[in-house]
Amino acid sequence: MTALSDPHTSSDMIAAHGGRVTRTRVAVLDVLLASQQPLSHDEIGEALRKEGVPHDRVTLYRNLEWLVEQGIAHRMAGDDRVWRFSVVTTSEHEHAHFHCDRCGQLFCLDALTPAFAIALPNGYSMNRAELIVHGACPGCSAPKSGT
Amino acid sequence: MTALSDPHTSSDMIAAHGGRVTRTRVAVLDVLLASQQPLSHDEIGEALRKEGVPHDRVTLYRNLEWLVEQGIAHRMAGDDRVWRFSVVTTSEHEHAHFHCDRCGQLFCLDALTPAFAIALPNGYSMNRAELIVHGACPGCSAPKSGT
DNA sequence: TCAGCTAATGCAACAGTGTAGCGTTTAATG
DNA sequence: CATTAAACGCTACACTGTTGCATTAGCTGA
Structure with missing residues (x-):
């Protein structure tokens, strides 16, 4: 072994x-x-x-x-x-990402699973989807003194 | 006038x-x-x-x-x-995009509106979201002889 | 219409990210 | 230990996008 x-x-x-x-x-x-x-x-x-x-x-x-x-x-x-x-931690890496517009960090949001495949127009066949949510991460949302 | x-x-x-x-x-x-x-x-x-x-x-x-x-x-x-x-045609451009992995074209999918904000973990504040669906577009999905 | 102001142009040179070529090193195998 | 090719490391390059700066040309107002 x-x-x-x-x-x-x-x-x-x-x-x-x-x-x-x-x-x-x-x-x-x-x-x-x-x-x-x-x-x-x-x-x-x-x-x-x-x-x-x-x-x-x-x-x-x-x-x-x-x-x-x-x-x-x-x-x-x-x-x-x-x-x-x-x-690659998740089996298919089918989760969204969060991009913090302030610190530039990228986070994995495993909680967000794509459920939009159903809405795809006719003729389009999906292979994978990449969802990037932009905003402020917890660290940057929190009040800070410096910048 | x-x-x-x-x-x-x-x-x-x-x-x-x-x-x-x-x-x-x-x-x-x-x-x-x-x-x-x-x-x-x-x-x-x-x-x-x-x-x-x-x-x-x-x-x-x-x-x-x-x-x-x-x-x-x-x-x-x-x-x-x-x-x-x-x-910019849509007011907030809050729609998804479709990227064809074969021809490389990018399409706007106005039908797909993001409804995932609810699932955002605590602490994250969303500004905007970018959803890119990868796959084959109607033109490339259709059977073709040449490549 | 024409002069003046400056936004916008066009050229050159640069910066950052990613690739290709190729000789050398070195991890794996017997 | 010898062999072999995967992986390395160096140089040079390609591509996307930016900066500086002198020149051109839209707009405005007389």
Whole structure:
């Protein structure tokens, strides 16, 4: 019995998908797993830097692409035209996202499940839906002194 | 009684907003008015080219920006990280969009009105919502020989 | 009609995000 | 340990969008 049958660490997850367990790849997945919000390429790179993980910009892109290909991560386009990545926790990732217009953070709203498929006009076939709610997150809605 | 009080042409609309009626600006607005789908900067530029309207890339960007500022046009980020523009027809533009994953076109689905605000978790305050449904449009769903 | 003001233009150069090519490194395997 | 190719890391590039600035040309008022 190996750890592969119970992939709960980043290394296990990577190996389970037939990928090589490399320093950058593990670190990237760790960052994504630890994050509650979808992260941009830049934010992930910054996190790696803080952890002292040397990495190349291109390698990071390629690892993210690989994670998406493997179905481990999910990629979405924010309103700032930047890809943001997050690990796929929900089975189909069929939930909405909340974009805070003040702090720019992106949150997952698992509570919101799309129920609008019924309203699709004739001829249109839905594959997936992306719902981004814009507004202020709890942290930014709360009264603050500074800005 | 001048035409300004009844701004139904692109020139009138521009003048009514205190903008100068220039060749490119009129042409850009005309293109947007004539289109049923939100258009990217590139698509608009291509349309201008076809109409024989000489223009500069930057000027086009600035005109689009101005139109958005004036509330004449609306800007949204597609899934390909490209801004797409459309004239604001609906009062609040509170409707969904459909992105065809095959031909890349973006359609307005006025029938779909967001009714998900009720489900927002506590602490989140919604400003607006952007719902993008992905799938195949009627044109691409229909059986075709070529690709 | 014409001069003056400045919004708008057009050119060049730049910035940020993401990709492609390619030689080198290194994780996995026997 | 030798082998092999996946992954790396570097350079260079493509694309979308922005900034600076001198020039042009709408609008206004005489």
